[in-house]
Amino acid sequence: MRGSIADDLDPLIHERVRLGILTLLSVQGTLDFKTLKESLNVTDGNLSQHLRKLEDGGYIEVHKTFVKRRPRTTYSLTELGRERLALYIEKLEQILKEVKDAGK
């Protein structure tokens, strides 16, 4: 028996802001805090919180560098993050397919 729909979807990914972060990093490669914040239209605190969760889960990695002596923090997907995102998409597509097939 397959798992339930809810169980199938990785909760670390299936949250709108985190899905947004992972999508952007997947598409853009590496992004800094400001770009993520502006793209996702969220507050500093909200973004920080979700980035931390993704980092704790090992889905993204944080790079701290200096540009003209000013600190710059960037984020990118880890191999694990990329794998889990691909798996999430696969599960989600199965669900979407069921709904679409039902509508025919």
Next chain:
Amino acid sequence: MRGSIADDLDPLIHERVRLGILTLLSVQGTLDFKTLKESLNVTDGNLSQHLRKLEDGGYIEVHKTFVKRRPRTTYSLTELGRERLALYIEKLEQILKEVKDAGK
């Protein structure tokens, strides 16, 4: 400018249990509480809470009938629920497409 990923996804739908409920109702038409509960592997309280939110939002409708004098409650999608689910899927597919194209 398009909205952010997070803003684009209907929060009433984008929650795992609620997405599960809507998917099942979309596929099966009408279902009773017990079937939803077993399919989604959730507690009575959790399921009730999410069903209530979907009903309050006008996405599902509740039917109360009697079968052999015992009350039976079933649920189905409303026209609005069906429309919003279709819109949600459309948005989600755009996001998934971006991720997949990036992986190529």
